[in-house]
Amino acid sequence: xxxxxxxxxxxxxxxxxxxxxxxxxxxxxxxxxxxxxxxxxxxxxxxxxxxxxxxxxxxxxxxxxxxxxxxxxxxxxxxxxxxxxxxxxxxxxxxxxxxxxxxxxxxxxxxxxxxxxxxxxxxxxxxxxxxxxxxxxxxxxxxxxxxxxxxxxxxxxxxxxxxxxxxxxxxxxxxxxxxxxxxxxxxxxxxxxxxxxxxxxxxxxxxxxxxxxxxxxxxxxxxxxxxxxxxxxxxxxxxxxxxxxxxxxxxxxxxxx
Amino acid sequence: xxxxxxxxxxxxxxxxxxxxxxxxxxxxxxxxxxxxxxxxxxxxxxxxxxxxxxxxxxxxxxxxxxxxxxxxxxxxxxxxxxxxxxxxxxxxxxxxxxxxxxxxxxxxxxxxxxxxxxxxxxxxxxxxxxxxxxxxxxxxxxxxxxxxxxxxxxxxxxxxxxxxxxxxxxxxxxxxxxxxxxxxxxxxxxxxxxxxxxxxxxxxxxxxxxxxxxxxxxxxxxxxxxxxxxxxxxxxxxxxxxxxxxxxxxxxxxxxxxxxxxxxxxxxxxxxxxxx
Numbered sequence: 001x002x003x004x005x006x007x008x009x010x011x012x013x014x015x016x017x018x019x020x021x022x023x024x025x026x027x028x029x030x031x032x033x034x035x036x037x038x039x040x041x042x043x044x045x046x047x048x049x050x051x052x053x054x055x056x057x058x059x060x061x062x063x064x065x066x067x068x069x070x071x072x073x074x075x076x077x078x079x080x081x082x083x084x085x086x087x088x089x090x091x092x093x094x095x096x097x098x099x100x101x102x103x104x105x106x107x108x109x110x111x112x113x114x115x116x117x118x119x120x121x122x123x124x125x126x127x128x129x130x131x132x133x134x135x136x137x138x139x140x141x142x143x144x145x146x147x148x149x150x151x152x153x154x155x156x157x158x159x160x161x162x163x164x165x166x167x168x169x170x171x172x173x174x175x176x177x178x179x180x181x182x183x184x185x186x187x188x189x190x191x192x193x194x195x196x197x198x199x200x201x202x203x204x205x206x207x208x209x210x211x212x213x214x215x216x217x218x219x220x221x222x223x224x225x226x227x228x229x230x231x232x233x234x235x236x237x238x239x240x241x242x243x244x245x246x247x248x249x250x251x252x253x254x255x256x257x
Numbered sequence: 258x259x260x261x262x263x264x265x266x267x268x269x270x271x272x273x274x275x276x277x278x279x280x281x282x283x284x285x286x287x288x289x290x291x292x293x294x295x296x297x298x299x300x301x302x303x304x305x306x307x308x309x310x311x312x313x314x315x316x317x318x319x320x321x322x323x324x325x326x327x328x329x330x331x332x333x334x335x336x337x338x339x340x341x342x343x344x345x346x347x348x349x350x351x352x353x354x355x356x357x358x359x360x361x362x363x364x365x366x367x368x369x370x371x372x373x374x375x376x377x378x379x380x381x382x383x384x385x386x387x388x389x390x391x392x393x394x395x396x397x398x399x400x401x402x403x404x405x406x407x408x409x410x411x412x413x414x415x416x417x418x419x420x421x422x423x424x425x426x427x428x429x430x431x432x433x434x435x436x437x438x439x440x441x442x443x444x445x446x447x448x449x450x451x452x453x454x455x456x457x458x459x460x461x462x463x464x465x466x467x468x469x470x471x472x473x474x475x476x477x478x479x480x481x482x483x484x485x486x487x488x489x490x491x492x493x494x495x496x497x498x499x500x501x502x503x504x505x506x507x508x509x510x511x512x513x514x515x516x517x518x519x520x521x522x523x524x525x526x527x528x529x530x531x532x533x
Contacts (some may be wrong), residue, residue, distance in 0.1 A: 036343040149343040152313060156331045157357035157408065167359075 020126065036218040048225045053207070054226060061192060062230075063204040065118055068127025073181055076132050080139025081165055084173070090140060098135070105129035105191050108196055118199065126195035138180025142173030177233035178242045185238050190195035204210045204230070260287040260310060260412070260444070265319030267335070274486035275340050279305045280471035283319075285472065287295065287446065289411075292438055293410075293458035302470025303448045304416055310446065311337050311414045323412075325414045333357060337414040340421055342397045344389040350400055351376065351385035355410035375403040378437065395426040399433065406441060415447045419454070428486075431457055435483065456495050457484050464501045474501055 018038050024030070025037040032040065048054035083090040105126040112122045146169055154168045171179075196205025204227050211219035262285040269277045275427065280302035287293050294302040304531040308314040310321055321328045331337075336357070344353050354372040376382045379399035381392075389397050398418055405413055415434075419427040429456060440446055449455050453484075455462045462476045476498060480490055 024368065149339055149341055152331075152337065152339070153343040153345075154354075155313070156311070156333070156334050156335075156337055157329075158360045159356075161361070163360070167356075168345070171345070174347070 007236050029135075033215060033217050036221055040218045041221045041225070044216070044222040047142065047228075048207075048219065048222055054222075057202060057204050057207045058226070058230070060120075061196065061205070064123045064196075065127060065188065065192050065234075067120075067133050068124040068192070069125075069185065072128045072131035072164060072184065072188070075128075076135025076180070076184070077139050077170075080136045081143055081170060081173070083136075084140040084143025085165065085169065087144070097136070101133045101137075106194050106198065109195075113199060118201075120200075122199040123192065123203065123205075127188045130191035131188040134184040135177070135180045135186060138176050138183070139173060142176030142180075143169055145176065146172040175246065178245065182235075182238055182242060183232060186231075189234060193227055202216040218227050259289065259324065260446075261285070261322050262287075262306075263320050263322065265306075265309065265316035265321060267302065267309065268317045269346055280316075281469040281471045283472050285475075286356065287444065287461075289440050291445055291460045292435075292445045292458055293444065293461050294358065294461060295463045295465060296450065296453040296455040296459075297465030297470075298450060298467050298502075300467040300470065301465040302467075304463050305470065306465075307397065307414050307416055307446060307448050309336070310412075313337070313382060330430065332412050333361065333408045335412040335414065336399070336408060336410040337416065338401050338405055338418050340417045342389070342394075342401045344397055344400055344404075346388060346390050349386050349388055350392070352380065353389065354404045354407050361408060372403075372406055375407045376400075378406070378440070379390075379403045379433070385464070393426075394422050395430055398422070398430060402434070403436065406437070406443075410443065411458055412444045412446065417448055417450070420449075427451075427454070433482070434458070439482065450497060452498050453486065456491060456498060457486060462498060473489065476501070 022038050025032075025035060035046070045054070079186060108129065108226050109122070109126070112125050115123050116125055150172050154164055159167060192203075193205040193208075195204035197209050200206045205222060208220050208223040208227075211217075211223060265283050266278065267280040269279055271277055283302075283306060295306060297303050305314065307318050310328065312328045312335065315329075328336055345356065348356070351369070351372050354375055355368045357367040358371055373382065373385070376385055379402055381399055381403070383395060384392060384396065389400060392400070401418075402413075418434075419430045422430060423473065434445075434447075435458060447455075447458060456478060459478050462478060463472055464474045464476060465471065466473045476494070478494055480494065484491055
């Protein structure tokens, strides 16, 4: 019942948006190259789907995204566990990270092209940068917030490295880590599109640039909508995974009375 | 096996470079298989003393020896149980009990077998596939006890293990730990600030006082098991302990409280926390 109600709200909200959009178009104050009608955009999406353009670009983008995001996640978690555990080393690296972190990955673009050439790699590197810091920082803070009682228990039961990291610290920090993975996902998806706009010859970002160059504003909007929908689906997927893992970890707290 | 605590002190250096004496010249000898309670108000150093015997912390002066060997680090021969249980929430109940067995090199089948045996001992076999936070506080503490016993230690350290449980559950757990102690014949060192709990459980009560923390007196509790919390003999020993803490006369309690400025507690006569 709750779910049906929620789905109803979503449908009403989206319908309302499209209606307002259509009404603005009907006033006739904007020509269709400035603001295409919903119908035209739908047609554009249909066109992109039927000639396979969307599928091709989508596939390329998703592959880049997963490559960048997953390598950043693994690197962020592994480094985060080590740096979080060895606080003295982190004290030296922390200032560097604080300087590098606020820099938009796009700012690195000139160097990225020089170092990594053209093709898939620049976009992957940009996604990597965008995803890496949230994962790294949340892992470190997760490790530092591990309940000291767990460390005492581990010490008492003779658990030594590397098991201390794998059996105690990693799972104890896991809720914070999933939080970082979740934030990283959003930021990485935003920068995927940005990266493809400045450097790629394929992908959803390129699709938009390409449509603009051929003055097809309906296809520009069609591209934007598919980016939004895909981002939303990715977000929901990782939420689902997060919930599932946390349940397995026993972080949910339904009690047996 | 004998635990001997020889003239130990613990001094903490504070940030302003002054020193705080947590524990001063403590001597103690504990025989194998005994149930010892360290009893005192907060700040008397009972947890500090327990941490040092367990090897989590080192004394500033003096030495702690177990069977003649000086304690320098924690060991699976001596397992500590904490007030907040210290269970790993991402592991199931049985995997929690198996934790200590993993680093002892038992294979998977043997681990499961031992863990099941100890879950049976604490009466929680039916919950082995649950996660700890699905269970009540009393049940969680039983799992912690099963996990500690599974590695077959010589000594159990319990740091206010029932402090977070409600009064009724606490009494059930006191019965339970007494039963397990008699069955498994471990040496237990049990920290508490609850006088009644100490009289119910201990062979010997080590009465400690605060600032600086030291042992004031050691009181033998020669009552037969299982003890009756309302028998005249029980109450007589309880009274004796009350007198050690100057808590016997009502006027004195009020005097103490006005000094410390803390609000009146309902169970003021049983709990020593306000004495700090």
